[in-house]
Amino acid sequence: MTEQENQNGSNGRVPNLLRQAWRTTSVPVTAVLLAALIGAIILAVSGANPIEAYAALIKGSFGGMPAFGRTLEKATPLVFSGLAVAFAFKAGLFNIGAQGQLLFGAIIAAYVGFNIEGLPAVIHAPLALLAGAAAGALFGALPGALKTYTGAHEVITTIMLNFVAINITDYLANGPWKDASPGNIVARTPKIFESAEIPVIGSIPLGFVIGVAVAGLTWWLLWRTTVGYEIRTVGLNPHAAQYAGIRVAFTVILTMTLSGLLAGIGGAIETQGVVGRFQPGFNANLGFDGITIALLGKTHPIGVIPAALLVGAMKAGASQMQFDAGVAKEIVDVVQALILFFVAADMIVRWIIRSRATDEEKITLSTGWGG
Numbered sequence: 001m002t003e004q005e006n007q008n009g010s011n012g013r014v015p016n017l018l019r020q021a022w023r024t025t026s027v028p029v030t031a032v033l034l035a036a037l038i039g040a041i042i043l044a045v046s047g048a049n050p051i052e053a054y055a056a057l058i059k060g061s062f063g064g065m066p067a068f069g070r071t072l073e074k075a076t077p078l079v080f081s082g083l084a085v086a087f088a089f090k091a092g093l094f095n096i097g098a099q100g101q102l103l104f105g106a107i108i109a110a111y112v113g114f115n116i117e118g119l120p121a122v123i124h125a126p127l128a129l130l131a132g133a134a135a136g137a138l139f140g141a142l143p144g145a146l147k148t149y150t151g152a153h154e155v156i157t158t159i160m161l162n163f164v165a166i167n168i169t170d171y172l173a174n175g176p177w178k179d180a181s182p183g184n185i186v187a188r189t190p191k192i193f194e195s196a197e198i199p200v201i202g203s204i205p206l207g208f209v210i211g212v213a214v215a216g217l218t219w220w221l222l223w224r225t226t227v228g229y230e231i232r233t234v235g236l237n238p239h240a241a242q243y244a245g246i247r248v249a250f251t252v253i254l255t256m257t258l259s260g261l262l263a264g265i266g267g268a269i270e271t272q273g274v275v276g277r278f279q280p281g282f283n284a285n286l287g288f289d290g291i292t293i294a295l296l297g298k299t300h301p302i303g304v305i306p307a308a309l310l311v312g313a314m315k316a317g318a319s320q321m322q323f324d325a326g327v328a329k330e331i332v333d334v335v336q337a338l339i340l341f342f343v344a345a346d347m348i349v350r351w352i353i354r355s356r357a358t359d360e361e362k363i364t365l366s367t368g369w370g371g
Contacts, residue, residue, distance in 0.1 A: 062317075082293025097165075099290075105132035109131055121196075186279070198272040
């Protein structure tokens with residue numbers, strides 16, 4: 001091959017990469033822009049200045065290292081809940097139970113953090129983190145087993161198990177594991193020991209660094225291992241996977257277990273790196289936000305990171321927007337809901353940008369393999 005042909009081939013790869021990048025990001029980017037536009041209209045109708053409001057939002061989330069640190073702090077549990085939902089999607093499963101799995105991870109990590117004394121930080125913090133991960137994994141395995149052995153749909157079982165998790169953790173935080181400090185009347189666990197805390201390095205939470213590493217590990221597992229190949233094959237066609245010798249039932253349980261493990265890590269890091277204890281309400285909706293994160297990130301482990309950063313920035317800057325522009329912080333929830341709507345109803349977005357979805361971009365919510 002001549003030097004001219006090599007140059008032509010290199011020049012041809014660049015437009016192809018750009019086209020591929022656009023196909024990958026066009027729908028989520030357009031969804032965010034549409035949500036921001038409609039949010040601006042809502043702000044204007046309510047009497048606020050949209051430009052001033054969005055400027056305050058950006059200032060509160062990226063206006064200096066402390067603000068950026070708050071954004072990373074808010075994004076950290078969202079990375080894990082998004083990974084949990086996205087991972088289940090790869091096997092054609094819709095895990096709506098990330099909230100319950102995250103809660104169990106959070107409270108078990110808190111128990112290990114306040115109940116075991118005298119351990120060095122190098123042992124105590126990882127031990128609490130692993131305990132939270134195990135709790136989330138066990139709570140995730142349950143709907144996987146129910147689907148495998150009874151045919152119960154994971155959407156229904158995970159929704160119901162969320163309520164089980166909420167009530168059990170509320171009972172523990174207001175009962176046997178309640179903080180018995182004098183004068184305390186709040187339902188919460190005791191504060192974890194300093195040795196169990198996940199530190200902040202400068203303004204960067206170590207938990208976010210762990211989240212990025214776990215996202216990379218998740219990508220490697222899905223696309224560079226036999227287990228990941230089997231998970232993706234089951235998601236694409238469970239009947240063909242079974243015919244090819246893949247243990248479909250085992251793969252479903254394994255996928256839900258690992259999905260729960262990811263959510264459990266998110267809850268543990270929220271306890272160890274942010275709150276310092278378990279307190280009902282502090283973890284509200286973090287698991288449910290994972291659905292938004294997973295869809296916005298195109299159910300890709302690496303795509304989950306910028307999606308979590310976006311939503312984390314919205315949460316971190318909401319208070320600044322409220323103070324500077326006099327806007328109710330619930331407007332941020334409205335914009336987030338609009339993003340989810342446009343990403344889920346991607347036919348609307350694709351019609352606007354005149355784009356077609358490839359088979360790989362389509363999301364299957366359920367395998368239906370058990371029928």
